[in-house]
Each structure stands twice: as structure tokens, then as C-alpha cells.
Amino acid sequence: MIINADLHIHSRFSGATSDKMSIETLSVEAPRKGIQIVATGDCLHSGWMKEIKSCSVVDDGTFELNGTRFILSTEIEDQRRVHHLFYFSSISAVETFKERIKSKSKNLETDGRPNVNMSGEELASIAKDVDVLIGPAHAFTPWTAMYAYHDSLKDCYGDLADYVSFVELGLSADTDFADKIQELHRLTFLTNSDSHSPHPVRLAREFNRFEVKDATFDEIKKAILRVGGNKPVLNVGLPPQEGKYHESACISCYTHYTLDEAIRRRWKCSCGKQIKKGVKDRINEMADFAEPHHPDHRPPYVHLIPLAEIITKAIGQHTPFTQAVSKRWNELISVFGSEINVLIDADINEIAKFTAPAITEAIQAFREKKVIIRPGGGGQYGTIELSGEAMDTKFTLQPKDTQKSLLDY
Numbered sequence: 001m002i003i004n005a006d007l008h009i010h011s012r013f014s015g016a017t018s019d020k021m022s023i024e025t026l027s028v029e030a031p032r033k034g035i036q037i038v039a040t041g042d043c044l045h046s047g048w049m050k051e052i053k054s055c056s057v058v059d060d061g062t063f064e065l066n067g068t069r070f071i072l073s074t075e076i077e078d079q080r081r082v083h084h085l086f087y088f089s090s091i092s093a094v095e096t097f098k099e100r101i102k103s104k105s106k107n108l109e110t111d112g113r114p115n116v117n118m119s120g121e122e123l124a125s126i127a128k129d130v131d132v133l134i135g136p137a138h139a140f141t142p143w144t145a146m147y148a149y150h151d152s153l154k155d156c157y158g159d160l161a162d163y164v165s166f167v168e169l170g171l172s173a174d175t176d177f178a179d180k181i182q183e184l185h186r187l188t189f190l191t192n193s194d195s196h197s198p199h200p201v202r203l204a205r206e207f208n209r210f211e212v213k214d215a216t217f218d219e220i221k222k223a224i225l226r227v228g229g230n231k232p233v234l235n236v237g238l239p240p241q242e243g244k245y246h247e248s249a250c251i252s253c254y255t256h257y258t259l260d261e262a263i264r265r266r267w268k269c270s271c272g273k274q275i276k277k278g279v280k281d282r283i284n285e286m287a288d289f290a291e292p293h294h295p296d297h298r299p300p301y302v303h304l305i306p307l308a309e310i311i312t313k314a315i316g317q318h319t320p321f322t323q324a325v326s327k328r329w330n331e332l333i334s335v336f337g338s339e340i341n342v343l344i345d346a347d348i349n350e351i352a353k354f355t356a357p358a359i360t361e362a363i364q365a366f367r368e369k370k371v372i373i374r375p376g377g378g379g380q381y382g383t384i385e386l387s388g389e390a391m392d393t394k395f396t397l398q399p400k401d402t403q404k405s406l407l408d409y
């Protein structure tokens, strides 16, 4: 069977998250985005674990509420500020793991995304002992990621580098960027939302499509490890230009710089503040190849723009967090079932019957790749513009492919 999974979110027990981030809300919102499996995040936190335990048990590592399945996961920040993702086979594995790191953390019970005074190698070593999957989160971002502080997997995970089975690309990168780096070729790429809110512009803005025999932890683990015929069949995510750290830019006034300019200015903006190295520049710095070389196992990558963002532009709102946008989004979801259906699969003439002409046109423009993206950087998301004509620039969506039906993969 084919499933869609968002394997990185945060609960309301993590910093800077929406208080609406409950298991109940996620269980209702995920299917509206077209997602069957959500990784819980924050599973080391007792309060969040209590909520996870309120779900019905499918098996040791799989939980269910309102038809949405959850698997156990957390993100941890190590002593170098590198973020790592973990996937656990059972609640007892979570407890054993927690026991092993307890003395090295001061905020295990107060922050869903705890800090530990340990290295990546030490964390990977415990993960291996407890049979937990580990990999770098949003691997290329400039503040809290593996490649911000290390030049290789080996530099981060030491002798345990071989145990790492996946890398999360983060919003500012995609497969074409990451496959310029040779050491990543053996790893499975994960595309997850890292959402701090259940709002449809955030939740499942990136997700993975897996081929599995059942929607359970064991089957997803096999898909990540690509064994027993299970595998990722599609990565889905924002165009990387939309990410907050795609280009090098000032963290205060968001002026963008080329890598050469930034180096010449010693990473200091004309306004006096710091220029943060963008994911694009960081990847090109480390690239083994000028063009991406995809290994045979690598699935296609499909770029999606959240429907709420498309509606926002179509009806002239400034943010997607307005009632007007929600109303229009809900109208379409109630008819077509899920966001993926509206964006990709539903007949445009059918869509036109249920929404405003401007929204139909905007969805059509997205499908025809007539969307221009002004790249993000310095912590500011990229923005989209709907144009009347297909733009033949590097910021155009899917320059090579047409947006095939997601169901084709």
C-alpha cells in the first residue's frame, strides 16, 4: 500500500509552538492534508506521552486516533546545537532511551525538544543500543543543523556515521540540491514539515510517500531502511526557494547577498547586522558534483505550494492566517476531501463549481507552473507571486517536469 507521512512536528510542549498542537487536533487535520501517518515529535516529554497513550494501540510502535496513525519520534539538540531526529519502535524503547540521556539534560521534562550535553556520536551510540533510528534534522540550515557545524557525517557522528540511515532535507533544500553531496547518496531523504502549528499552511507542507505493507512503525522503518521491498516512492515539499534560509541574507533587514559578496563583506550586512549563510550556498560549498547525481534508489521530488498560500494570493490577503482564507480552504476540502486532491488531482472544472474564479485561476496557475517565487533568506520565508504567464526563470516550479498526478507515483 501507499501512504503519506509527515515525520517531524512539534507538540505544544516545545518552545514557540501553537497551543492547538494536540494529538486530537493533529488526528483531525492530517487527513484533510492527505496524510495518514504523523510522527508524534516530543515523545520524551511526559505530558505529550500521556496524550499519545490516550490513542488506541495498533501495535507497540503505532497508535491511532480518528483514523490517523502516529509513530513515536523526537528531535534533540546536541552540545554543538545540532538537531537530530529519532524514531522509536515502542514506548519501552522511548523509556530506555530517556533513562540513558536523563543525566545529560536539564530540560527533558520542560521542553518537548530537549537539549543534551552530548555529541552526535554519543547520541547515535545510544540510539544504536536501543534500536532507534537516528539522522540529522533539516541538515543544511545555518543555526542548528549538522552541516552548519560539521563538514561531514563522520565529523558529526564519528564511528557511528554508518548507523545513520536518513537525512531530513529541511524546507530550503530538495533532492537536486542534496544529491550534489556524495556522502548522502546512500541515505534515504526525508521531507517533513517540522510544523509548530496544525494550520494547513504548516502541517504536512512537506511529506514522504512510502510503499509499505501496512501503516505501522515497523513497515515505515523498513521503508526508511529500504528493505523487504518497502521504500520511499516520493518526496514532496515546498520549492526550496520558499524556505527561510534558502539564500544568504541579513538576519535583520533581509538583504540578500551572493556568496562572494557575503565573504567579501565578512558576513556583515550594510546595516551592520549578520549575514547568515543560505542553504543553497552551503550545499554548493560542500558539493562533490556541480550537477546532482541521483542514486538509483532516489524517488522523484514533487514541489507543492500549500493551498492556503495559493488562496491567500488569489483573494489578495496578506497572510494565510485569516478567516477569509480558512473559509475558502475549508470549502474546498469539504468537497474534495484533502488538499492534495485539490492541488493535483481534482478536475479544474469541478473546482470552479465550488470556489471563487480567482482561486480556480490560481490553482490552475500553480498546476501550469506559472508561479514565481521570491527566495527566502536570513530567517524570512520566500514569497510567491502568481503571474499571467509561465516564467522561464530559475525560480519557476518544476522546470523540467510537468506536475504529474501524485497518484502516478
Ligand SMILES: [Zn+2]
Residues within 6 Å of the ligand: 075, 083, 137, 138, 144
Ligand atoms: Zn530542529
Ligand SMILES: [Zn+2]
Residues within 6 Å of the ligand: 250, 251, 252, 253, 254, 255, 269, 270, 271, 272, 273
Ligand atoms: Zn541588514
